[in-house]
Amino acid sequence: MAAQQPDELEALRVYSTERPPRAALLGQPNTGKTTLFNRLCGSRARTANIPGTTVESRVGLAATTHGVLEIMDLPGIYGLSLEVPESKLCRDCLDGRIGDVAPDVAVIIADATNFSRSLRFASHALRRKMPCVIAITLADDARRKGFSVNAAALSECLGCPVVITSGRTGEGVDELADAALRAALHGISLESFEQRLNHLPASSVSESDLAKWANDVLVEVASGRLAAASSVSDRVDRALTHPVSGLATFILVMSVLFASIFWLAQFPMKGLDFIFGTSGDWLRAVMPAGPLRDLCVDGIIGGVAGTVVFLPQICLLFFLLSLLEDSGYLARAAFAADKFLRRFGLPGQAFVPLLSSHACALPGIMSTRLIPDPKDRLATILVAPFMSCTARLPVYVLLISLLFAGRPWLAGLAFVGCYATGAIAGLLSAFLVRRTLLKGPARPMLLEMPPYRRPSVRIALWVMYDRGVLFIKNAGSMILAICVVMWWLSAYPKVAPSPELLQMRAQTSEVALQANANPEQVQALESAANLLESREQQLGSMAGKLGLIAEPLFHPLGFDHQLTVAVLTSFLAREVFVSTLMIISSTDANDEASLLDRLTHNRRADGTLLFTIPTAASLLVFFTLAMQCLPTLALVRRETQSWKWPLLQFAWMSGLAWSMAWIVRQALLTGGF
C-alpha cells in the first residue's frame, strides 16, 4: 500500500466533517455481490428503497484503516447500457439522478468463476468517467477449481485497481474497502480516464470481438482453466429438468416450503399469542379498571399482537427462500413455472409469492421482491390477496359446515372450490390487469440458471432478521394504528346495559349466593351474560352504527345489520369474523357445535331465518373473493409507494366479491332454496 499522501489526508478531513465517501457495488446477478456487501458492512447496514423507487438496496458503512466508507448494494444487472428498468436504475444512481448524491467510486464485481463474462461487463462499466475498483469475487471457489487471477497483471491490463476477494472466507475484503476509499478520495482526472479508455476495446466493437478481447485478457492474467460447467451441476440439472423427476422435485420443494409457513409457523404464532395473552391478563390485573386500562390491554397489546403475529410466517419464508435462492434451485423453479403463469401475464418468479399467499398474503407480497420486472411485480402484488389465506380458513369451515351439514363429500368439494375460486379469480385478474392498466410487452423469460452452490445458513439467518425488522419498521406502525383504531371503533361509545342484561346479572349473583350453588351453572349464566354484553356493546358502538349505514349495501346479499357489522369488523383480520358471529349469536366461545346449531336457527328481528342457504352461500363467496384484510392494504401501500394501487385492488376485489355473491344468491333463490 502506498504511504498516505498529505492531500489525501486533507480530503479525508473534509469528508469526515460532511459525509463519508460512497461506493456503489455494481455487478451481474449471482456474482457474490450481496455476500461481499455483508462482509464489508457486517451489521452496520440497513435495507431501504432507493429514493423515489420501489426497488430496494442495502446501504451500509465499512470501516477502513483510513476512515469510513459508505457502501450501496445496487440490484444485479447484466449490462449497464441495457434498456431494462434495473439497468436504467443503476445508470440513474451512478449519475446522481436518484438518491441524494452520486457515488464517488464504483466497485465493479467480477465473478472469478465466470471470468470472461465478468470482464465484458467490466469493460462497459469502466467506460464511465468515475473512479473504479474491480473486486474479483468467489476467488476461493475458483481456486478450488484450479483457476486464479493475477491482480497486478489485470490492474495493468484495465488501468484500474484490482482486489481479489471472497465473501465466504473474508479474503481481501479489508483491502477492497481501502482501495475503494483511496479511489474515491483521489477522484479521476481526465488524463487518467483517457489512459483507462486506451486499455479498453472501442465501444462500437461487436459482441464476438469483445468476447475475443476478454479471452485475450484472460489468457494474459489468469492461470488454470475452468471446465465448461461441473459435471455434478450437469447431472443435477438433468434430473431437475426431467419431466418426471423434475416435476416431483418441484412439488416436493414447494410442499415443504408451503408446509413450513402453513403448519410450522403456527407454533411460534401460538407462542406469541400466549405471551401477549398473559401479559394482557397481567396488565388487566394490575391496572385500575377504566378506559386507560382498556386502551393498554385491548388496544395497544392487542394491536402489537396483531402485528407481530405475521412475523413467524415472514421470517420462515424468507429463511427458506434465501436457502433456495443461494442453492440455485429457485431459478429452476421459476423456469418450470413460467410456461403456465405466462398465459396469465405473470412471470415464473410469481409462483412462490402466490403459493405463499395461500398461507398469508403478507409474506407473499413481501416475497415479490424476487420479481425483477416492476410491472410483473405489481401485477403479482395486485392479485396475491385473492389466494385463500389461513385467516379465511375458519370462515370457510364454519360456513361450509353450515351449508353441507352431514354431507362430508360435498363439504370437501366446496373447500376445494373455495381455494380454486380464489386462485382462478387471481389469475384471471392478472390476465386482465396486464392487458389494461399494466399494458406493454411482457418481458419474455431469459433467466440465468446459476450454478448449484451450497447455501449459507448465516446469510439465510441474516436475510430472515433483515426482513423481519423491515416488516416491523415499514408496515408495523401502520398495522398497529389500524388495530388500535378498529378496537376503538368497536369499543366506543360505551353503551349502558339493557334491563335484560341487568336482570341476567342479578339472576347470576342470586344463583351464586345460594348455598347449594352449582358452579357449572353459575359459569354458564355468567358467560351468557358476558356474551349478551359484548353483543349490546358491539351493536351500540361506532362499528355498529357504521354497520347500520352500510346495511343497505349488503342487503342484496341477504346480510342483516348484525352480519354487516361482522363483515365490517372482519376487516381487521378475517379470523375476527368467527368470534364476532359467536358474539352475535350469543354462543360460548369454546363450543363450535353449538355455534353451528345456533347459527342455523338464528332469526332476525322479524322472525325470518338469518342463515338461509342462499345467504350463507353468498357470504362464503364474498369471503372467498373480498380483500377483507386491512394489514394487507397497508403493506401494499408500502410496497407500491402509492395509495392508488391498494385502493384500486380493494375496489376491484370488493366489487368482484359483491357481484359474485349476489349472482350466487340470486341463482339459489331462483332455484328455490
Added chain:
Amino acid sequence: MVVIPSTLMGDGAAQSKRIPLTQLARGQRAIIDSESLTTLAEADRCLLRAMGIHESCELKVCKAGAPCIIEVERTRVGLCGSVASKVFVKPCDGCPAA
C-alpha cells in the same frame, strides 16, 4: 474480424443447416447463426448478448424443447419458447456431443 475456430469446422456447406434452437436435442452443440439474433426484439437481443449469448458463439443444450436451457461458456440460461424459436443455430457435427 476473428472467427472462433469451431465456426470453421461447422461451416461445411452441406452440413450446416439453420434450425431454431428449439429443435436441438439435449447435449447437442451448435453455433448461433450470425444473422439470427436480428429477428429478436432489441431488448431481448441486448440482454442475451449481455448474458454471453452472442452471434457465432458455441452453445450446448442442457434441456431441449421449449422452454429450453442452454449453456454458453460457464453460463446457463433458460429461454422461453417464444425467444428460443427465433434463435437460429447451426448444429456443429464437428463438436462432440456430451
